[in-house]
Amino acid sequence: MKSIKGQGQANCPNGCEPFDAEFWTLIRGDQDTELKAALLGGELNLLRCPECETFFYHDRNFIYFDPSIELLALVSPKADKKDFDKIKTQMQKDFKLLKDNMTSLSIDYDPFYLAGLEELKAMLEYEEHITQESEVIAAYAAEKGYKIAALKRYGARLKGYPFYIPVDGGDYNAASVLSAAREILKINPSWHLLTALEKDLKAGKPLPEKI
Ligand SMILES: [Zn+2]
Numbered sequence: 001m002k003s004i005k006g007q008g009q010a011n012c013p014n015g016c017e018p019f020d021a022e023f024w025t026l027i028r029g030d031q032d033t034e035l036k037a038a039l040l041g042g043e044l045n046l047l048r049c050p051e052c053e054t055f056f057y058h059d060r061n062f063i064y065f066d067p068s069i070e071l072l073a074l075v076s077p078k079a080d081k082k083d084f085d086k087i088k089t090q091m092q093k094d095f096k097l098l099k100d101n102m103t104s105l106s107i108d109y110d111p112f113y114l115a116g117l118e119e120l121k122a123m124l125e126y127e128e129h130i131t132q133e134s135e136v137i138a139a140y141a142a143e144k145g146y147k148i149a150a151l152k153r154y155g156a157r158l159k160g161y162p163f164y165i166p167v168d169g170g171d172y173n174a175a176s177v178l179s180a181a182r183e184i185l186k187i188n189p190s191w192h193l194l195t196a197l198e199k200d201l202k203a204g205k206p207l208p209e210k211i
Pocket residue numbers: 012013014015016049050051052053054
């Protein structure tokens with residue numbers, strides 16, 4: 001499924017005559033890097049009233065979807081925090097429809113329900129930050145001769161783990177990951193994602209699922 005554009009009535013915040021406008025309802029973050037860039041730059045679904053020339057965002061909900069990193073977000077651009085429970089119920093229905101129509105993608109992770117473009121922007125920026133830190137950890141681990149395991153993104157993201165983790169030896173188990181993580185943390189103890197993993201494994205929590 002590709003990015004989808006819709007068309008519908010837009011209402012200027014200044015109460016001008018409503019007008020017809022195009023807007024994106026589904027953004028495939030993995031396929032449409034231009035749309036992703038527009039989103040991060042604050043230009044996605046940005047409209048200009050033909051009457052008073054005010055710029056404003058279309059208020060229709062949209063979906064941001066990047067199956068390559070198991071990231072699915074339903075976004076309500078103008079959600080009032082007070083009414084968000086009601087809006088969320090509608091979004092959950094929308095998601096069920098979407099999921100039923102995309103069985104080929106086998107989505108086995110939950111969506112995020114976001115109130116506002118800023119929340120999505122912050123989430124994507126944080127994702128970028130985690131990815132970079134994970135890549136640095138992987139580079140150091142490879143240099144030390146460790147194997148690298150790529151974790152399933154959704155679970156790693158929720159737990160605050162790196163997306164790539166070092167493994168000491170051939171077997172992927174808690175002992176081999178813990179041993180490698182401790183060595184890598186000696187290089188830089190402030191890698192908080194790896195520290196979180198090390199702490200959890202030490203406490204006997206389950207090993208995260210890898211790809
Ligand atoms: Zn206007």
